[in-house]
Amino acid sequence: MNGAIAVVGIGADGWDGLPESSRRALRTAEVLIGAPRQLDLLPGDHCPGERIPWPSPLRPAVPGLLAAHRGRAIAVLASGDPSFYGIGRTLAETVGADRLRIHPHPSSVSYACARLGWPLEAVETVSLVARPLAALSAALHPGRRVLVLGEGPETPARVAALLRDTGWSGTRVRVLEQLGGPAERLLDATAADWPYERTDALHVLALDCVRDPDTPRLGAAPGLPDEAYEHDGQLTKRYVRAATLAALAPAPGELLWDIGGGSGSIGIEWMRTHRSCRAVAVEKAAERAARIERNADTLGVPGLRVVTGPAPAALAGLETPDAVFIGGGLTAPGLLDACWDALPAGGRLVANTVTLESEALLADRYRRHGGELIRLAVAAAVPVGGFTGWRQAMPVTQWSVTKGSEEG
Numbered sequence: 001m002n003g004a005i006a007v008v009g010i011g012a013d014g015w016d017g018l019p020e021s022s023r024r025a026l027r028t029a030e031v032l033i034g035a036p037r038q039l040d041l042l043p044g045d046h047c048p049g050e051r052i053p054w055p056s057p058l059r060p061a062v063p064g065l066l067a068a069h070r071g072r073a074i075a076v077l078a079s080g081d082p083s084f085y086g087i088g089r090t091l092a093e094t095v096g097a098d099r100l101r102i103h104p105h106p107s108s109v110s111y112a113c114a115r116l117g118w119p120l121e122a123v124e125t126v127s128l129v130a131r132p133l134a135a136l137s138a139a140l141h142p143g144r145r146v147l148v149l150g151e152g153p154e155t156p157a158r159v160a161a162l163l164r165d166t167g168w169s170g171t172r173v174r175v176l177e178q179l180g181g182p183a184e185r186l187l188d189a190t191a192a193d194w195p196y197e198r199t200d201a202l203h204v205l206a207l208d209c210v211r212d213p214d215t216p217r218l219g220a221a222p223g224l225p226d227e228a229y230e231h232d233g234q235l236t237k238r239y240v241r242a243a244t245l246a247a248l249a250p251a252p253g254e255l256l257w258d259i260g261g262g263s264g265s266i267g268i269e270w271m272r273t274h275r276s277c278r279a280v281a282v283e284k285a286a287e288r289a290a291r292i293e294r295n296a297d298t299l300g301v302p303g304l305r306v307v308t309g310p311a312p313a314a315l316a317g318l319e320t321p322d323a324v325f326i327g328g329g330l331t332a333p334g335l336l337d338a339c340w341d342a343l344p345a346g347g348r349l350v351a352n353t354v355t356l357e358s359e360a361l362l363a364d365r366y367r368r369h370g371g372e373l374i375r376l377a378v379a380a381a382v383p384v385g386g387f388t389g390w391r392q393a394m395p396v397t398q399w400s401v402t403k404g405s406e407e408g
Contacts, residue, residue, distance in 0.1 A: 003099060004099055004100065004101040005066070005074045005075075005076060005091065005095065005099055005100055005101070006025035006026075006029060006073075006074065006075040006076070006101050006103065007075075007076045007078055007082045007087065007088055007091060007100055007101065007102045007103065008022045008025055008026055008075055008076070008077055008078065008082075008103045008105075009022070009078050009079070009080050009081050009082050009086075009102075009103060009104045009105030009107075010022075010038055010041060010077055010078070010079070010080075010105055011079075011080060011105050011106065011111075011179070011180040011181065012178045012179060012180045012181025012182075012183070012184070012202060013180045013181050013182070014041035014042075014181070015041060015042060015043055015046065017105070017180060018105070019103075021103055022103040022105070023046070025075050025101070025103060026042060026046070026047045026049075026075050027046055027047060028073060029047070029049040029073050029074060029075035030049050030050065030069075030072040030073045030074070031049055031050050031052060031069045031072050031073070031074045031075070032047060032049045032050065032051045032052065032075050032077065033052045033053075033054065033065065033074065033075070033076045033077065034053070034054065034076060034077030034078070035053065035054055035077070035079075036053045037202075038077040038078075038079065039051045039053060039077065042077075049073075049075070052065070058087075058090075059090055062090055062091065062094050063094055066094065066095060076091065079108070079202075080104075080105050080106060080107040080108050080110075080111075081104045081105060081106070081107035081110075082102050082103075082104065083102060083104065084107045084109065085125075085127045085129065085149060088100070088102055106180070108149065108176075108179050108204045109123070109125055109147050109149075109204065111176070111179035111180050111204075112147055112176050112179060112204045112206055113147075115176060115179070115186070116174070116176075116206055118145055118206075122145065123145050123146070123147055124139050124144065124145070124146050124147070125146075125147045125148075125149065126139050126146060126147070126148050126149070127148075127149040128148060128149060128150060128151050128155060128159075129149055129150075129151045130151065132297070132302040132303075133158055133159070133162055134162075134296075134297040134298070134300060134302040135300060135301075135302055135303070136148060136159065136162060136300065137162070137166060137297075137298065137299065137300030138272055138275075138299065138300025138301060139300070140163075140166070140168055140171075140207075140209050140211075140300075141209060141220070142209060142210065142211045142217075143209065144207075144209045145206070145207065145208060145209070146206075146207040146209060147204055147205065147206055147207075148204070148205035148206075148207065149204060150199075150201075150203050150204070150205055152201055153198040153199050153200065153201045154197070154198060155199075155203075155205070156173065156175045156187070156194070156196060156199050156203070156205055157194065157196060157197050157198070159173065159191075159205055159207075160173055160191040160194035163191035163207075164191050164192060166215075166298075167211060167212045167214070167215025167216075168191060168209060168210065168211060168212065168215070169190065169191045169192040169212055170190060170191070170192065170210035170211075170212060171190065171191045171207050171208060171209050171210045172188070172189075172190055172207070172208040172210070173188075173189060173190065173191050173194060173205060173206075173207060174186060174187065174188045174205070174206040174207075175187040175188075175196070175199050175203050175204075175205055175206075176203060176204045176205075176206065177199060177200035177202060177203045178200055178202055178203075179202075179204065183200075185200070187199060216228065218299070220272070221242075222241060222242050222245035222246070222269045222272075222273065223238050223239065223241055223242030223245070223269075224238070224241075224265075224269060224299070225238060226238050228298075228299065229263045229264075229265055229295050230263065230291055230294055230295055230298075231262070231263035231291070231295075232263075232288070232291070234262035234263055234288065234328070235262055235263045235265055236262070236265050236266055236327055236352065237378070237393065239376075239378045240352065240376050240378065240396050240398075241265055241266065241269065243376055243398070244266060244325065244350055244352060244398065245266070245269055245270065245273070247348075247350045247372075247398065247400040248266075248270065248323050248325060248348060248350050248400075249323075249348065250270045250273045250274065250277050250323070251274075251277075251322075252274045252276045252277065253274075253276045253277070253278075254277055254278070254322035254323065255277075255278045255279065255280070255319060255320075255321050255322050255323075256270045256277070256278070256279040256280070256321060256322070256323050256324070256325060257279075257280050257282065257315070257318065257321040257323075257324045257325070257339070257342075258270070258279055258280065258281040258282065258325050258327070259282045259311045259315075259324065259325065259326045259327065259328070259329065259335070259339065260282070260283065260311070260326060260327040260328025260329045261281035261282060261283035261288065261289070261292050261306070261327070262283065262288060262292075262327060262328060263288070263291060263292060263295055264281050264283075264291070264292030264293075264295045264296055264304065264306070265295070266325050266327060267279035267280070267281045267292075267296075267304050267325075268292075268295060268296055268299050268301055268304060270323075271296075271301040271303065271304055272299065272300065272301060278303065278305075279301075279304050279305070280304075280305045280306075280307055280318055280319075280321075281304060281305070281306050281307070282307045282309070282311050282314050282315065283306065283307075283308060284308070284309055284310040284311070284314070284329075285308075286308055289306050289307075289308040292304070292306050293306050310329070310332070311329055311332060311335050311338070312332065312334050312335045312337075312338035312339070315338055315339075315342065318342075320342060320343075320344060321342060321343065321347065322344075322347055322348070323343075323347060323348040323349070323350070324339045324342070324343060324347070324348070324349045324350070325349075325350050325351070325352075326339060326349070326350070326351040326352070327351075327352055330351060330353055330358040330361055330362070331357055331358055331361065336351075336361065336365060340369075340403070343403045344403070345403055345404065345405040345407070346402065346403065346405075347402070347403045348400065348401070348402050348403075349371075349399075349400070349401050349403070350398065350399070350400045351398070351399050351400075352396050352397070352398050353396070353397050354394045354395070354396055354397070358397075359397045362397060362399040365399060365401075366399055366401075369401050369403075369407065370401060371399060371400055371401025371402070372398075372399070372400050372401070373397070373398070373399050374397075374398050374400075375395050375396070375397050375398070376395065376396045376397075376398060377392065377393070377395040377396075378392075378393045379391060379392045379393065380393070
């Protein structure tokens with residue numbers, strides 16, 4: 001492949017663990033780029049090319065560094081499989097996948113599963129490299145096995161503290177260091193009694209998830225218990241929330257605008273349906289916006305973006321959504337029009353209200369654009385003297401619609 005960049009995965013076993021095709025790419029390279037630790041694994045007599053360590057921060061430096069050595073045979077070193085949370089993605093986005101010749105090595109996750117006897121396809125992997133620790137929370141379910149890619153020697157202690165703080169202190173935590181190398185080591189304890197403040201920087205954590213008896217159970221489907229949220233009463237209640245998420249129909253990779261975020265429940269549960277789902281919560285009250293961020297952290301979706309300001313003004317400049325939910329502020333001048341105009345063909349809009357004034361707006365839009373107009377009524381059993389009766393919650397009117405191509 002003319003002008004190709006070799007991307008060579010290497011493990012803790014260094015040169016001895018490389019197949020001949022990877023060795024050949026490194027021997028013939030005029031420029032060797034990688035982390036200092038990776039470059040030190042290459043024998044100088046076999047790999048005479050110029051050695052260049054990655055600068056920090058890495059990603060912004062990639063285009064300029066590759067351009068500076070254009071025309072020379074370049075080999076880039078990567079830990080394990082370059083296409084698994086590795087430099088392979090960054091390089092493909094920078095120069096195009098057709099310019100890469102990737103030589104994969106077993107990933108740390110493959111090594112970990114081999115050591116533990118875990119089936120790789122049944123394990124969830126969470127990377128905490130340049131990602132918030134709170135991202136781990138969404139993967140915690142009783143009996144699940146989770147592999148965590150750590151960022152540094154303090155990561156295992158931080159993970160153990162998170163597990164203790166969030167009601168998973170009985171979880172077995174194993175740290176597998178220097179997998180595949182001569183210094184390979186296993187550390188094993190529960191989160192409750194984790195004794196290690198630091199470990200080797202090159203490690204994978206393996207979690208056998210155990211929920212503490214008094215920790216609330218949070219399922220994977222929309223409709224989490226209302227008690228899972230910190231709120232001031234501005235919360236789309238559980239059963240209406242479940243029906244709303246069903247109407248919004250999240251799919252992997254899609255972006256939601258959650259307008260009038262309140263406690264953030266719709267955006268949070270949209271993101272919990274798939275790790276690639278994204279959401280922007282728009283909330284005019286600063287105190288509520290801060291509460292949304294706390295709820296997002298607690299429930300494992302710290303990537304939820306919160307925009308503080310009134311809609312529709314706060315919508316300016318936001319990325320085009322795949323779906324919009326309006327949970328408050330329907331009567332704000334221009335809000336419905338702004339949301340409708342922002343949607344592409346095929347985009348979905350769902351709006352909920354409990355007031356007659358907003359209901360009239362939704363009825364008008366239903367006549368103009370079609371879709372579905374429904375009323376959701378929920379009643380809960382409550383004590384009535386020595387008996388039991390029904391207490392009716394305020395009914396919610398919901399309009400849901402998919403924008404047609406002719407309605408651009």
